[in-house]
Amino acid sequence: MARQEKYSKAMIVVEDAITLFGVEGDVLPFGLEIRKALGPREIHRPNGQHETISLCMMVKNEEQYLARCLSSVKTLVDEMIIVDTASTDRTRDIAEVFGAKVFDFAWTEDFSEARNFSLSKASGDWILVLDGDEVVSVVDLEKLESLLTLARRKKLVAYSFTTRNYVQQTDTQGWIRNDGMYGEEAGTGWIPSVKVRLFPRIGSIRFRGAVHELVENSLRESKVRVEQCDIPIHHYGKLNAEKSREKGREYLKLGEKKLEETGRADIKALSELAIQENELGNYQRALEVSVRVAQLDPLNASAHMGVGCNFIGLKQFENSLEPLQTAIRLSPNLSAAYIRVSIAYLALGRAAEASPILQRLVDTNPNYPYSKAMLAAVLLCIGEKGLALATIAELRDAGTSFEPFFADLARQLRDCGRIEYAIALLEPLYENGCVTQELAVLLVECYKVQTLVT
Numbered sequence: 001m002a003r004q005e006k007y008s009k010a011m012i013v014v015e016d017a018i019t020l021f022g023v024e025g026d027v028l029p030f031g032l033e034i035r036k037a038l039g040p041r042e043i044h045r046p047n048g049q050h051e052t053i054s055l056c057m058m059v060k061n062e063e064q065y066l067a068r069c070l071s072s073v074k075t076l077v078d079e080m081i082i083v084d085t086a087s088t089d090r091t092r093d094i095a096e097v098f099g100a101k102v103f104d105f106a107w108t109e110d111f112s113e114a115r116n117f118s119l120s121k122a123s124g125d126w127i128l129v130l131d132g133d134e135v136v137s138v139v140d141l142e143k144l145e146s147l148l149t150l151a152r153r154k155k156l157v158a159y160s161f162t163t164r165n166y167v168q169q170t171d172t173q174g175w176i177r178n179d180g181m182y183g184e185e186a187g188t189g190w191i192p193s194v195k196v197r198l199f200p201r202i203g204s205i206r207f208r209g210a211v212h213e214l215v216e217n218s219l220r221e222s223k224v225r226v227e228q229c230d231i232p233i234h235h236y237g238k239l240n241a242e243k244s245r246e247k248g249r250e251y252l253k254l255g256e257k258k259l260e261e262t263g264r265a266d267i268k269a270l271s272e273l274a275i276q277e278n279e280l281g282n283y284q285r286a287l288e289v290s291v292r293v294a295q296l297d298p299l300n301a302s303a304h305m306g307v308g309c310n311f312i313g314l315k316q317f318e319n320s321l322e323p324l325q326t327a328i329r330l331s332p333n334l335s336a337a338y339i340r341v342s343i344a345y346l347a348l349g350r351a352a353e354a355s356p357i358l359q360r361l362v363d364t365n366p367n368y369p370y371s372k373a374m375l376a377a378v379l380l381c382i383g384e385k386g387l388a389l390a391t392i393a394e395l396r397d398a399g400t401s402f403e404p405f406f407a408d409l410a411r412q413l414r415d416c417g418r419i420e421y422a423i424a425l426l427e428p429l430y431e432n433g434c435v436t437q438e439l440a441v442l443l444v445e446c447y448k449v450q451t452l453v454t
Contacts, residue, residue, distance in 0.1 A: 007037050015098060019071040023063070023090055031097035041099035043078045043123050051152045052078040054124030054201065058105070058114040061243075062132025063089040065236055070098040072135040076144060077128060083118040091132070109254055112207040122201055126151060129197045133237040134163070137184050140231045147229055151198060158199035158219050158226045163233045164190035170370045170405045173305070173336035177369055177400065184234040188401055196226055197233065211254035212272060245280065252276040267297050274306050283313030294323070301331035309340055315416060317347040328357075335361060335368045342374055343409070347416045351381040369400040376402075377409055381421045385428055392434060407438045414446055422446045 014031040021027075043052045055077040059066065070080065080100035084092055085107045095102050103121055105114050119127060126148070130136075136144060151157060166187040167175065174192060178185040196215050199205055204222045207213040219226060238244050255273040258266075270293045277286035290306035297303055308324035311317070324341040327334055338361040342354035358375040365371060372391050379388035395402045406425060413422040426443040429435055 004038070007034050010034050011038060015067070015071060015074070018094065018097065019067045023067075023094065028090065028093055028097065032093060035097050035099060038099070040096070040101050041077075041079055051125035052123075053126045053128055053148060054079040054081055054122035055100075055128050055130065056081045056083075056115070056118040056122055057130055057132060058083045058085060058111070058118055059087065059091055059095070059132040060085045061087045061089045062091045063087075063094060064240065065133040065135070066091055066094045067098070068135050069130055069132055070095070070100065072138070072141075073128065073130065073144075074098060076136075076141065076148065077124075079122065079124050081118050081121045083114050083121075085114055109257065110210040111254070112209055112213040115207040115213055119201070119206065125201055127199055127201050127205075130233070131235070131237070133240075134233050134235045135184055136231070137182050137234060139182065144231055147198070147231065151200075156200065156224050158196050158205075158215075158224050159229045160194050160196045160226055161198070161229060161231060161233050163193045163195070163235050165193060165235045165238055166190045167238050168404065169408075170373075173302070173334065175336075175370070180399075182232070182234065186234075186236055187239055188404060191238075194228070198229075199224065210258055211251050248276055248279050252280060267293055267300075270296070271303065271306075274303075274310075278306070278310060278313065281313070283310045286310045287314065299330060301327045301334050301337070304330065305334060305337045305340065308337070308344070312340060312344055312347075315347075317344045317416070320344045332364055335365050335371060339370065339374050342378060343412065346378070346381060346409075346413060346421055347418060349418060349421075351378050351421065354378045355382060369395060369398065369402075370405055373400070373402045373405045374409075377406065377425050380428055381424050383424075389428060389432060392429075392432075396434070403434070403436045403439060407436070407442060410439070410442050410446070414442070414449065419446055419450050423450065 011034050014027060014034060017027050018031065053076065055073060059082055080098065082095045082100045082102045083105045084102055085105050092102050101121065103117070105117050147159065151159065166185070167190065168187050170188050172191055175189050176192065177189040196219060199215060199219060202222060205215055205218045205224065207215050208217055216226070237247070255269065255276050258269050270289055274286050274289040274293060277289060287307065287310035290303060290310055293300060293303040294307055304323045305327035308320040308327065311320035321341060321344055324337050324344065327337040328341065338357055342358055345351060345354040355378050358371060358378055361371040362375055372395055376388045376391040379391065392402065406429060410422045410425050413425065423443070423446050426439055426446065429439060430443055
C-alpha cells in the first residue's frame with residue numbers, strides 16, 4: 001500500500017511536468033515505468049458509486065497538446081479511451097502515462113468509424129468527447145463538474161459545447177476577439193462552432209459522417225434532447241499551419257468522397273468542399289464549387305462571398321466585386337464580405353470607393369474591431385491621416401491588437417502591385433510609434449520595390 005501511494009504521488013508530479021514542460025529528457029520513460037506499476041485508469045463499481053464518465057478520443061500525432069488536454073479533465077473522468085490512427089510521434093506514450101487505454105485503429109478514411117470504435121471500448125455511463133488539441137479551462141472545472149452531476153440526474157439528455165477555434169487571421173467570418181477572460185486564449189481571436197460532446201452511453205448513439213462527424217442525428221432518433229451549456233472548449237489546431245493543411249488535405253479527400261456518395265447537388269457537401277479547397281489555396285477549384293453552390297442556393301450569402309473570396313485568391317479583383325456586393329445585400333451583417341470587397345477596391349486602386357462601405361460596416365457592426373482597422377487603413381490610403389490615426393487610437397485604447405491585420409493587408413497590397421497604398425498604410429504607423437518588427441521590415445521592402453520601380 002505504501003509503495004502504491006508513492007507511485008501515485010510520483011505519477012501526479014510526472015503528469016504535471018509533462019503538461020508544463022513537455023516530454024524531453026527522462027520524464028516520459030520514467031512516467032511509463034510508474035504507469036506500468038499503477039496500471040491504466042479503470043472504472044470500478046462498488047455499491048453506491050455515482051455514474052461514471054469515459055473520455056473518448058481519436059488522435060494522430062497530437063504530441064504538442066495532448067498532455068494539456070488530458071490534464072485538463074483527468075479529475076473529472078473515470079476512464080480515458082484513446083483510439084490512435086497511426087501516430088508517428090510520442091502521442092501514444094503520453095496517453096499511456098496519463099492512464100489512458102490506447103487502441104490502434106487502421107484508418108478507413110472515415111472519422112465516424114474511428115469515433116464509434118472509441119465508443120465501443122468505453123464502459124462509463126456517460127461519454128465526453130474531446131480532440132487531442134483541445135482543453136477545458138481550469139476555471140471551468142467546477143462548473144463542468146456541476147454539469148456532470150446535473151446530467152446524471154436528467155438521464156436522457158446530451159449537452160452541446162461552443163468550441164473556441166483559435167486563429168491568427170482576423171478577417172474570417174465569425175471571428176471574435178480574445179477578451180482576456182481565459183488564460184487558455186491564443187492567437188488573435190476565435191471562430192465559434194457548436195457540437196454535442198457529452199451524452200449518455202447508449203448503443204444507438206453513434207457518430208455519422210465520414211468527415212465533420214456528429215452524433216446529433218442519432219441523438220434525435222434516440223429521443224435524447226440536447227441542451228446548450230456555456231462552458232467553452234479551447235481548440236488550438238488551426239494555429240499549427242502545417243498540421244492544419246495536412247488535416248485540410250484529408251478533409252478534402254473525404255469531402256470529395258462524400259460528394260460522390262450524396263450526389264453532386266448536395267449543398268452542404270459542396271459548401272464543405274469549397275471551404276477545404278480555399279483553405280488549401282486551390283482557388284480555381286474552390287471557385288468552381290462555390291459558383292455551383294451559389295447557383296443551387298442563390299439566396300446563400302456565404303456562397304456568394306465564397307465566390308468573391310476565390311476571385312480575390314486568383315487576383316481577379318474586378319470579378320470579385322459583384323458576388324461580394326451580392327453577399328452584403330443578402331446578409332448585411334456578413335462582416336467578412338465588407339472586408340473582402342474593401343480589399344478588392346484597394347487592389348484595384350480605388351480606395352475611395354471602399355470608405356463608405358466600411359463606414360456602413362462600422363455602423364452595422366460596431367463591436368467588430370477589424371471593421372475600424374480596415375476603415376483606418378482605407379483612410380490612410382486616401383490621405384485622411386488624421387481620421388485614420390484617431391481610429392487607430394480607438395483600437396489601441398480598446399486593447400485591440402491591430403498590427404497583424406495591418407501587416408497582412410500591407411503584404412497583400414505589395415504583392416498585387418499597390419506599393420503606394422502599402423507605403424501610405426505603413427509610414428504613418430511607423431511615424432507614430434505603432435510599429436512592430438514585421439511592419440518595419442515590410443516598410444523597408446516596400447521602399448525597395450518603389451525604388452526599383454521608379
